[in-house]
Amino acid sequence: MALSDLERDFVMHFGEMGSRWGIARTVGQIYAVLFLSERPLCADALVQALGVSRSNVSMGLKELESWNLVRRKHVAGDRREYFETPEDIWQIVRTLIAERKKREIDPTLSTLRELELRTPAEGDAHAHARIAALREHIEGMMRFYEELDRLETKSLVRLMKMGRSISHLATAPGRILPLRNKGA
Amino acid sequence: MALSDLERDFVMHFGEMGSRWGIARTVGQIYAVLFLSERPLCADALVQALGVSRSNVSMGLKELESWNLVRRKHVAGDRREYFETPEDIWQIVRTLIAERKKREIDPTLSTLRELELRTPAEGDAHAHARIAALREHIEGMMRFYEELDRLETKSLVRLMKMGRSISHLATAPGRILPLRNKGA
DNA sequence: ATGTCTTTTCAGAAATTTCTGAAACTCATG
DNA sequence: CATGAGTTTCAGAAATTTCTGAAAAGACAT
Incomplete structure (x- = not known):
């Protein structure tokens, strides 16, 4: 070989x-x-x-x-x-993302939740709020990820192929999603 | 301190x-x-x-x-x-993702492109095809990521808050995006 | 059960990464 | 232009991770 x-x-x-x-x-x-x-x-x-x-x-x-x-x-x-290895590359990517989430995100999320439950001591108000914000933020992204992950592969492919159409939501006549400025 | x-x-x-x-x-x-x-x-x-x-x-x-x-x-x-650190957690996440892409994805993408340009030798047909498929795949995902990255933070937040509405594209009357089965 | 072929485990060797202390550098100020 | 507070660099020490060879464990046919 x-x-x-x-x-x-x-x-x-x-x-x-x-x-x-x-x-x-x-x-x-x-x-x-x-x-x-x-x-x-x-x-x-x-x-x-x-x-x-x-x-x-x-x-x-x-x-x-x-x-x-x-x-x-x-x-x-x-x-x-x-x-x-699985033949289907989509399957591979799904697995990879799921596993990385499991190893990198989930433990952090549960730590954050645990910390948030504690009654913050004297000077901890800011830290406590910051931890809560981070936790909410990560949860939001994970919900989004889970939504995408529910889609059949064919749909995901189409969604990605469409490309522009996500930002069409932003540029089309009745747009809901403003684009951001170029910078950064 | x-x-x-x-x-x-x-x-x-x-x-x-x-x-x-x-x-x-x-x-x-x-x-x-x-x-x-x-x-x-x-x-x-x-x-x-x-x-x-x-x-x-x-x-x-x-x-x-x-x-x-x-x-x-x-x-x-x-x-x-x-x-x-930046105050805005969205900004932090955007940066993190952008940097990880730069370090983990981009170099691979350019290697794959380089390999794909070579004329495949005798027994390389399958490997060559597999590399091409992987490259296409990654490019597709990156286009999708770039679309999302163009959105203003507020829009992203809304998109993630909407949650279900991505799969509404799948379940609504004139649906385009079928859901996949529970498994895996 | 026994012998043969294969896989797994694991203690320590080898390689790599991270961290430190000492020296070099920077630059505003007297 | 010498001083000194502050910062960076870097060679090697310390810690961690990866890899190996030898030995143990499995699996199967006879």
Whole structure:
């Protein structure tokens, strides 16, 4: 399982970007190889393709499974386990966003709620208000996200394709949504 | 500059979460202190509040400035520099998203474009197609994001408050956007 | 049960990131 | 132009994260 030039460059890029995300380099690379592969791959193929240890691949796959980004697939007449990414890129993006929300937003939201419930001490009025504002704000965005997430993929595609029409709400005759100025 | 219990817990939480994001713990903490503070703070106040080295604060502030999340503010009759976060949480969120896009999405997009321009070698047809699909996909989402980003804050707020009305597009009589099934 | 093939776990090695203290720099003021 | 309060830089120390090799655990056929 040697990678072509194209594959190698793609995989290396995902390795680098991995660090900017918060996933280990190899985890990004494993994902990238699976993403490009036409068929499911077994762990050894990944070891060969990436030149990392078998155990590292095992742990990476485990992490990717915990993100629901990789599935196990059994191949008839082969004892080894095979792995694949979902075909549908929309599905991948949905999963990614859902998982990031779960890991990055939800814990913060519950901390904020907890802090907000406390009776603020003497000088805490401002901090307390600021925390409440932040919490409300995040909740609002999450409601919006959940609305979008309810839409079928086809609808989402259409919504994004429409593009302009969101701001048509702003520019059309009976507009409700003013645009903002260019700056910043 | 000692922190109250409320402040301390908030700040600590942001420190922890910082790691899940890709910003150093102290950077998250510095930001959190400034976010809660009613008035701009000088670097030494942060040193005291957090118990970290002066140089660490200096570097953290520099990083936060590079993210446009913190501004310098001069206080009359004081030689020290003061720092503050924008008051408006919407502004903060916009900045955060814009910066994350710049750091996490844009470089990937340009790599993908570059890879796509290459003439695919022998066995690369599938990988090439997959890369193209990913690129298109990301571009679509970015166009959508840019549309939303054009809206004035007030409009965004309204859009998010409306909540349901996005899916009204789906459920209303002349609906265009079907909802998807509960699963996943 | 036993042997073979495969995957997982885990302690510590290696690599990377974060943080510190000391030195260098900046700049308004005497 | 020397002083000193304040800030930044940077080399290396400390902490954290990632990766490896060896050993344990599973799974399946015989």
